Amino acid sequence: MSVPEEIKKRVQKLREVIRYHEYLYYVKNSPEITDEEFDALFDELVSLENQYPELITPDSPTQRVGGAPLEEFPPYRHTLPMLSLSKCNTVQEFLDFDSRVRRELGVDTVDYMCEAKLDGVAMELVYRDGHLVVGATRGDGVVGEDVTPNVKTIRSIPLVLLLDSPPPVVEVRGEVIMPISEFNRWNKEQEEKGEQTLANPRNAAAGSLRQLDPSITASRPLDAMFYALGIVEGMEFSTHREELEFIESCGLKVVPWRKYCKNEQEVIEFFHEVESLRDKIDVGLDGVVIKLNRLDYQRRLGELSRSPRWAIAWKFAPAEVTTQLLEIVNQVGRTGQITPVAILSPVSVAGVIVRRASLHNEFEIIERDIRIGDTVVVRRAGDVIPEVVRAVKELRTGNEKPYVKPETCPVCKSPLVREEGGRVVRCPNISCPAQVTESIIHFASKAGMDIEGLGDKLIAKLIEEKLIRDPADIYYLKLEQLLPLERMGEKLASNIISAIERSKKTSLPKLLYALGIRNVGEHIAELLSNHFGTIDNIKDATVEELTSIPEIGPTIAESVYNFFHNEKNLRLLHKLFAAGVEYEPVTREEKPQPLAGKTFVFTGALSSLTRSEAEAMVKRLGGKATSSVSKKTDFVVVGENPGSKYKKAITLGVKTITEKEFLQMIEKTPPRQNAK
Numbered sequence: 001m002s003v004p005e006e007i008k009k010r011v012q013k014l015r016e017v018i019r020y021h022e023y024l025y026y027v028k029n030s031p032e033i034t035d036e037e038f039d040a041l042f043d044e045l046v047s048l049e050n051q052y053p054e055l056i057t058p059d060s061p062t063q064r065v066g067g068a069p070l071e072e073f074p075p076y077r078h079t080l081p082m083l084s085l086s087k088c089n090t091v092q093e094f095l096d097f098d099s100r101v102r103r104e105l106g107v108d109t110v111d112y113m114c115e116a117k118l119d120g121v122a123m124e125l126v127y128r129d130g131h132l133v134v135g136a137t138r139g140d141g142v143v144g145e146d147v148t149p150n151v152k153t154i155r156s157i158p159l160v161l162l163l164d165s166p167p168p169v170v171e172v173r174g175e176v177i178m179p180i181s182e183f184n185r186w187n188k189e190q191e192e193k194g195e196q197t198l199a200n201p202r203n204a205a206a207g208s209l210r211q212l213d214p215s216i217t218a219s220r221p222l223d224a225m226f227y228a229l230g231i232v233e234g235m236e237f238s239t240h241r242e243e244l245e246f247i248e249s250c251g252l253k254v255v256p257w258r259k260y261c262k263n264e265q266e267v268i269e270f271f272h273e274v275e276s277l278r279d280k281i282d283v284g285l286d287g288v289v290i291k292l293n294r295l296d297y298q299r300r301l302g303e304l305s306r307s308p309r310w311a312i313a314w315k316f317a318p319a320e321v322t323t324q325l326l327e328i329v330n331q332v333g334r335t336g337q338i339t340p341v342a343i344l345s346p347v348s349v350a351g352v353i354v355r356r357a358s359l360h361n362e363f364e365i366i367e368r369d370i371r372i373g374d375t376v377v378v379r380r381a382g383d384v385i386p387e388v389v390r391a392v393k394e395l396r397t398g399n400e401k402p403y404v405k406p407e408t409c410p411v412c413k414s415p416l417v418r419e420e421g422g423r424v425v426r427c428p429n430i431s432c433p434a435q436v437t438e439s440i441i442h443f444a445s446k447a448g449m450d451i452e453g454l455g456d457k458l459i460a461k462l463i464e465e466k467l468i469r470d471p472a473d474i475y476y477l478k479l480e481q482l483l484p485l486e487r488m489g490e491k492l493a494s495n496i497i498s499a500i501e502r503s504k505k506t507s508l509p510k511l512l513y514a515l516g517i518r519n520v521g522e523h524i525a526e527l528l529s530n531h532f533g534t535i536d537n538i539k540d541a542t543v544e545e546l547t548s549i550p551e552i553g554p555t556i557a558e559s560v561y562n563f564f565h566n567e568k569n570l571r572l573l574h575k576l577f578a579a580g581v582e583y584e585p586v587t588r589e590e591k592p593q594p595l596a597g598k599t600f601v602f603t604g605a606l607s608s609l610t611r612s613e614a615e616a617m618v619k620r621l622g623g624k625a626t627s628s629v630s631k632k633t634d635f636v637v638v639g640e641n642p643g644s645k646y647k648k649a650i651t652l653g654v655k656t657i658t659e660k661e662f663l664q665m666i667e668k669t670p671p672r673q674n675a676k
């Protein structure tokens with residue numbers, strides 16, 4: 001039976017009207033009709049679609065929450081990488097950035113477009129012919145996760161752009177956030193239900209977006225604000241301001257706290273304005289992003305490996321409050337390090353409830369004379385764990401008790417070892433249950449082997465029951481061993497066994513990270529993998545080879561070397577592989593090596609990059625950067641106020657070049673362009 005023409009028209013009309021009112025309500029915050037009127041339109045559309053299911057399209061307003069839960073999120077490769085930003089913290093640092101920009105462009109003044117820096121989850125949306133086809137997380141900047149069904153549940157994100165004739169491809173970038181008030185309400189409900197609470201609105205937004213069942217995401221109060229474009233086919237912009245106007249005209253919410261600034265003075269004023277707004281608004285902000293307004297200037301300055309040279313994030317000073325320090329507990333970490341942790345009377349810092357804060361080490365507690373019972377100043381800065389800044393000594397009553405340094409491990413009772421003058425206190429017992437537990441938790445974590453369902457509590461239980469003693473034991477667990485555990489059903493147990501089985505197939509960076517090598521986080525694991533390609537190659541690497549990798553210094557190199565020259569660790573690896581753990585071989589990127597075989601020395605101040613950035617670039621392009629000039633040196637790069645190395649170069653007849661010549665010599669990242 002074919003659908004009557006007037007029904008088709010009515011459905012189309014209803015969708016247009018609903019989209020428009022959704023836009024007014026969720027994006028503009030200025031509804032023109034009542035909720036009841038809106039519901040009536042929506043209900044009519046639902047009933048027509050029920051009657052004529054053939055009319056349902058994926059972008060109908062009724063289809064925001066639909067579809068079955070996913071198995072996993074497919075990877076999504078961004079057409080243009082999603083970069084991060086260099087940071088500054090003070091007026092002077094911002095002014096240095098401004099001077100560098102003007103000097104390099106050879107102009108007296110530049111105008112900027114500034115926006116509040118949102119503390120959320122970075123997101124890219126792709127619209128084809130005006131229809132939302134992809135919503136993906138930033139991931140590592142190159143490949144993110146395709147979370148489209150979840151993104152569609154966010155009501156302020158249009159499924160269809162508001163434009164009459166949209167460009168064939170529009171990529172927009174922004175941030176998914178959870179308003180602070182909603183986050184607090186959600187956390188309170190979780191607490192009442194006895195379920196897990198989350199540390200901050202950003203984690204809550206990230207966790208909500210990563211739900212495999214979109215109906216769960218739909219129940220979370222998420223919002224999204226946008227601030228940049230990726231590819232926009234068939235359009236040309238000349239300023240960032242125009243780009244933002246375009247995003248707004250699409251019907252998307254642009255970061256509302258923004259300002260066009262004619263010069264650096266206006267930027268400074270805007271920064272202070274946003275800083276004072278911070279505690280009054282319902283969205284977590286952690287600074288201001290300052291971008292050169294003119295896109296031709298942006299192209300001229302280009303990008304470093306991970307961040308553009310035409311923008312900077314000026315971060316707010318961390319938020320501080322006072323509360324009472326109730327107790328100090330000693331926590332044993334993965335490497336045996338003891339961290340004193342302050343248990344606080346719960347307090348809200350920049351919208352987030354804080355109950356525990358780091359005291360770093362005993363040396364600091366004693367030096368700063370922090371006592372149990374003190375009123376203390378607590379600080380939170382971005383995603384850093386909250387910390388106790390100082391005690392308010394004027395408020396002491398006389399009942400405060402000084403911290404007593406522990407002599408034995410709070411868990412295994414081994415005598416503690418003090419290193420670096422008391423700054424590092426360690427439990428030396430590598431079989432200490434606390435260390436074993438922490439290292440297995442780390443091993444199974446999302447960024448490591450990613451064993452779903454194998455959380456902190458279960459790991460602790462498995463250790464207690466002596467079912468596992470090291471990370472590899474996980475792979476020898478049997479269903480029958482799990483079943484007798486408390487609160488373990490047949491279904492849960494078999495889910496865990498299959499998650500363990502699935503995790504055997506992994507990638508080299510994840511495996512390396514999971515091993516918990518000291519000083520090797522996700523980023524370093526990635527670098528090692530790209531450079532060496534296999535575990536065996538890393539195992540055979542010398543400290544020199546390791547330090548030849550950009551960003552890897554002697555401390556990291558030594559930890560890696562020591563790890564792979566320890567019998568116990570080699571046995572662990574053997575046991576893992578014997579259990580069937582395997583990783584995809586890394587195809588090493590064949591990067592151009594234009595500086596292969598060349599040795600560089602830098603002297604004097606460079607204007608457009610720091611010394612270590614310049615040295616890292618040399619290494620990345622196959623060259624060597626050393627600190628002293630010899631006959632073997634190929635080039636001495638001379639910055640402002642060069643030192644004795646310059647003279648030595650002249651004496652030895654080594655070629656000297658300016659910073660500009662050096663920059664011309666090295667590969668430049670291609671400028672950002674909007675595709676035609």
Ligand code: IVH
Binds near residue numbers: 082118119289
């Ligand atoms: S622009 C090339 N603008 O900050 C420019 N980023 O540290 C890339 N962020 O990954 C980003 N608010 O998640 C830009 N107004 C804003 C932002 C913003 C938050 C985040 C974004 C990015 C990170 C960079």
